[in-house]
Amino acid sequence: MTHPDFLWRNPEPRPAYDVVIVGGGGHGLATAYYLAKNHGLTNVAVLERGWLAGGNMARNTTIIRSNYLWDESAAIYEHSLKLWEGLSDELDYDLQFSQRGVLNLAHNLSDVREGRRRVNANRLNGVDAEWLDADEVKKFCPIINVSDRARYPVMGATLQRRGGIAKHDHVAWALARQADACGVDLIQGCEVTGFELTGNRVTAVETSRGRIAAGKVALAAAGHTSVLAERAGIRLPLQSHPLQALVSELLEPVLDCVVMSNAVHVYVSQAHKGELVMGAGIDAYNSYGQRGGVHVIEAQMAAALELFPVFSRVRVLRTWAGIVDVSPDASPIIGPTPVDGLYVNAGWGTGGFKATPGAGWVYADTLAHDRPHPLAQPYALDRFTTGALIDEHGAAAVAH
Numbered sequence: 001m002t003h004p005d006f007l008w009r010n011p012e013p014r015p016a017y018d019v020v021i022v023g024g025g026g027h028g029l030a031t032a033y034y035l036a037k038n039h040g041l042t043n044v045a046v047l048e049r050g051w052l053a054g055g056n057m058a059r060n061t062t063i064i065r066s067n068y069l070w071d072e073s074a075a076i077y078e079h080s081l082k083l084w085e086g087l088s089d090e091l092d093y094d095l096q097f098s099q100r101g102v103l104n105l106a107h108n109l110s111d112v113r114e115g116r117r118r119v120n121a122n123r124l125n126g127v128d129a130e131w132l133d134a135d136e137v138k139k140f141c142p143i144i145n146v147s148d149r150a151r152y153p154v155m156g157a158t159l160q161r162r163g164g165i166a167k168h169d170h171v172a173w174a175l176a177r178q179a180d181a182c183g184v185d186l187i188q189g190c191e192v193t194g195f196e197l198t199g200n201r202v203t204a205v206e207t208s209r210g211r212i213a214a215g216k217v218a219l220a221a222a223g224h225t226s227v228l229a230e231r232a233g234i235r236l237p238l239q240s241h242p243l244q245a246l247v248s249e250l251l252e253p254v255l256d257c258v259v260m261s262n263a264v265h266v267y268v269s270q271a272h273k274g275e276l277v278m279g280a281g282i283d284a285y286n287s288y289g290q291r292g293g294v295h296v297i298e299a300q301m302a303a304a305l306e307l308f309p310v311f312s313r314v315r316v317l318r319t320w321a322g323i324v325d326v327s328p329d330a331s332p333i334i335g336p337t338p339v340d341g342l343y344v345n346a347g348w349g350t351g352g353f354k355a356t357p358g359a360g361w362v363y364a365d366t367l368a369h370d371r372p373h374p375l376a377q378p379y380a381l382d383r384f385t386t387g388a389l390i391d392e393h394g395a396a397a398v399a400h
């Protein structure tokens, strides 16, 4: 049991660790936590070049769901959702995890077909899923415009009632606090700039605070993973894009579920505090600047207003972007790399917040046992040469 007022130490880096995790976002912190908790590995450091959760972890729109089409995806996201269901208690921290239901809207016949197919696939995989027609959507979320004269008429929706949101910064702090309490060193302001290889094995990382020897190195750097891997001589099939989100001024409770529309790239929920939290589709170009183009927000707002005319006089408070790492099949890459001792967890793109506990769990297990966790096995890097892709791109153009 940790002291409620104490978050974590700020230790100086030690000269060597059994495992060095690169990146102090949700995935890096969850990996450290489960390494300690599930595998008793505590000679572990998380190296973060900025501050904990300064990347995508506290920039995302916090949507949590597990209703993915393909078996491999449903398995890992459902594992994660089950962990979410006990996480506030386990971490002894109020994560404001709210299972208020996630609607995925259908706007044309092909969306309807895809949605119904996904509901059936989800049920076969033990994932809760329902199909709602337009009237039922209106009943579930009364402020949605279901007029058939809209540019993107609502023809129905999938509903996952166990889906919802959580407060992302609380999740990061809770994981950090527990990892720290187990003895993990969380080192902020420490950028990894290169890798020391002995033969084909990684033996140390070079950092802005000196050399740190490592038994194993685990990348968890989201949008910067391909840049880092290249420094170890590995080219990863990842593209980094800005992804933008925004919040409105605070409102009285008006929206008590999550609404997503893949066709128009709108996803919206109302945070506990009262602001509407909305996200856009990715900015199409590659970038490492945490900002995006105004035109993307403009197009997204136009579509959002058509779905929710009631928001027409709401003011936007602020917008921002994160840098997401998108793989060719819009699915993650988890496991060993061609360099011995170097592991990767990346490619979660626009949808990795919901995976935070699940990814941390399977990545920690993979690191501890030097072989992919069964849920990670389909996500091996070699699928891009064998062709065994898990094509969530085709199944869900937006994967938040």
Ligand SMILES: Cc1cc2nc3c(=O)[nH]c(=O)nc-3n(C[C@H](O)[C@H](O)[C@H](O)COP(=O)(O)OP(=O)(O)OC[C@H]3O[C@@H](n4cnc5c(N)ncnc54)[C@H](O)[C@@H]3O)c2cc1C
Pocket: 022, 023, 024, 025, 026, 027, 028, 047, 048, 049, 050, 051, 052, 053, 054, 055, 056, 057, 058, 059, 060, 061, 062, 063, 064, 190, 191, 192, 193, 220, 221, 222, 223, 224, 228, 243, 244, 245, 279, 320, 321, 322, 323, 324, 348, 349, 350, 351, 352, 353, 354, 355, 400
């Ligand atoms: C606007 C937006 C909306 C999103 N909405 C959702 C959503 O609704 N639901 C959902 O499930 N997902 C969503 N996502 C995706 C989700 O945020 C990411 O997939 C997930 O956060 C990635 O894992 P992470 O938290 O570890 O990443 P990050 O928090 O980005 O962690 C990576 C860390 O690595 C650090 N780093 C990078 N290079 C180095 C280096 N050389 N040395 C040391 N440290 C380094 C970075 O500073 C960063 O802190 C969204 C993302 C964005 C940007």
